[in-house]
Amino acid sequence: MARLKCQMHGGNIYAASRELGRDLTKLIDFSASINPLGPSPRVWRAIINARHLLTHYPDPDCWELRQALARLCQRSPAHIVVGNGSTELIDALPRALRIQHLLVVQPTFSEYAAAMTRIGGRISAVSAVRAEQYVQPIDGLCRLIEQKRNGSDAFHGVMLCNPNSPSGQACSVDEVWRLAQAVQRRGLWLMIDEAFVDYCPERSFIPQAASWPRVVILRSLTKFYALPGLRIGYAVAQPSVIELLRRQVPPWSVNVMGQVAALAALEDSTHARKSMQFMTKERERFGKLLAALPGCSVMPTHANYFLMELPRGRHAREVTEQLRTDGLLIRDCSSVPGCNARSIRLAVRSPQENDRLIQVLSILLHHEAS
Ligand SMILES: Cc1ncc(COP(=O)(O)O)c(C=O)c1O
Structure with missing residues (x-):
């Protein structure tokens, strides 16, 4: 089990454009994994069609969007809260x-650790190992949860x-079910980030x-629906849990165009x-082209990106x-706890852009x- 530290995100094309003195449109962003x-x-x-709404506040209840999401999830709108991207909900959870000590599998998304740091909480991690292609160690997680722990050592979620x-690894529903059982037995919270x-x-x-x-599921319209700039994410949970989350989110955090765009995207x-x-x-x-590059290893994926290792002797930072x-x-994933110094993550983009990268x-x- 290890402590985690915070790191940077991909997707900052603005900084890259400034630093390189190059127009945004001349950059190809493989660092954020958005539907190409x-x-x-x-x-x-x-x-x-919604431009007349710009001079009004957004609907603070995201009423129409929650109706659509409820139909999609086959739950009532009371089971859903919308956030300014799922990041806002990760921060609020x-x-x-009242989670002071969070358990995660590493390597993983850095915002969980960042959210815990902001509240002065603690985060511990179980490692997914490279030799097993970073398969999520669900049995190891369950064993750890079931151990008796006291005081600040006890996990809350x-x-x-x-x-x-x-x-890029994904657990089956059966595996998540086992984890949910272990979490439930201990009276902890299970949060599942299903952004991809x-x-x-x-x-x-x-x-x-x-x-x-005691399960909360997070979803995002950033990746598959390609709306990163509009910031739409949501959580699905019991109405009482949704109410607790709502209280932690500022009013009008979900903008008008985000709500309008999300509704249109979900209908298509x-x-x-x-x-x-x-x-x-x-x-x-x-994936085949990447795997054919000399000395590179490509991990299997269930998402729209690949975790890849560069040949021995090469550092991810330098190649990035x-x-x-x-x-x-x-x-560059070399600073992601649990990844080695040769690790990079690449989004799958258009065939032309992928060929250029190759x-x-x-x-x-x-x-x-040579
Ligand atoms: C795994 C994961 N979850 C959540 C997010 C946050 O997405 P958003 O706040 O855009 O909904 C990201 C963004 O990179 C992510 O990679």
Whole structure:
């Protein structure tokens, strides 16, 4: 078990544009994993049609959006709260549920540790190991939860990122069920971050969650629905838990255009199907090209990104910098607790953009090898 520290995110194209003196449109961002097909065309139309709403406050209850999400999740709107991205809800959860000591699997998304740091809480981690391609150690987690612990050693909650970032590994519903049982026996909270589960919907715990009063599920419209700039995320839980979360979130945190765009995006099942078909095909093609690069290992993934290891002797930080000067932004994972110094995360983008990355990376790695 280890302590975690905070790290940086991908997706800061603004800083890269300033530092490189290059227009944003000339950068290709593999560091944030966003649906490369972009948002549904209905989103653009909905935003234009809603322009008269800009001079009003947004609906603080996100009423219409919660109705749509409730239909999607087959729950009532009282089971749902919308946030300014799921990050706002990740931040609110420890305060809402009085979690002072959180257990996670590492490597994982850094915002869980950041949220605990902000409230002066503690975070502990069980490691997913490289030799097992970072499969989430559910049995190890359950054993740890079931051990008797006292005082500040006692856990108050477990955060499971499913699929996990940056590893791409995902637990089955049966595994999450086992974890939920262990958590329930101990009277802890289980929070499941399903920001990327749209890419493996059969692994979502939402259909099961009604039977688990201490389970909170987080979803995001950032990745699959390609709305990172509008900041829409939501939580699904028992109404009493939703009420606790709502109290920790400032009023009007979810803007008008975010609500309008999310509604339009959720209604477009054709775009969703197209996005899924595209990802299944392009992920396989890109994964094979990455695996063929000399000395590189690529982890299996259930999401729209790959965790990859560079050849021995290469450092992720240095390769990230080299690619950056070519306008290719990738996620250096060398500082992610639980990853090694050769780890990078790459989003699956359009075939043309993926080919460009392969071409530049291939030259870089061959050059170094010779
Ligand atoms: C695993 C995971 N969860 C949650 C988030 C936050 O997403 P958002 O706040 O945009 O909904 C991210 C963003 O990178 C993520 O990778």
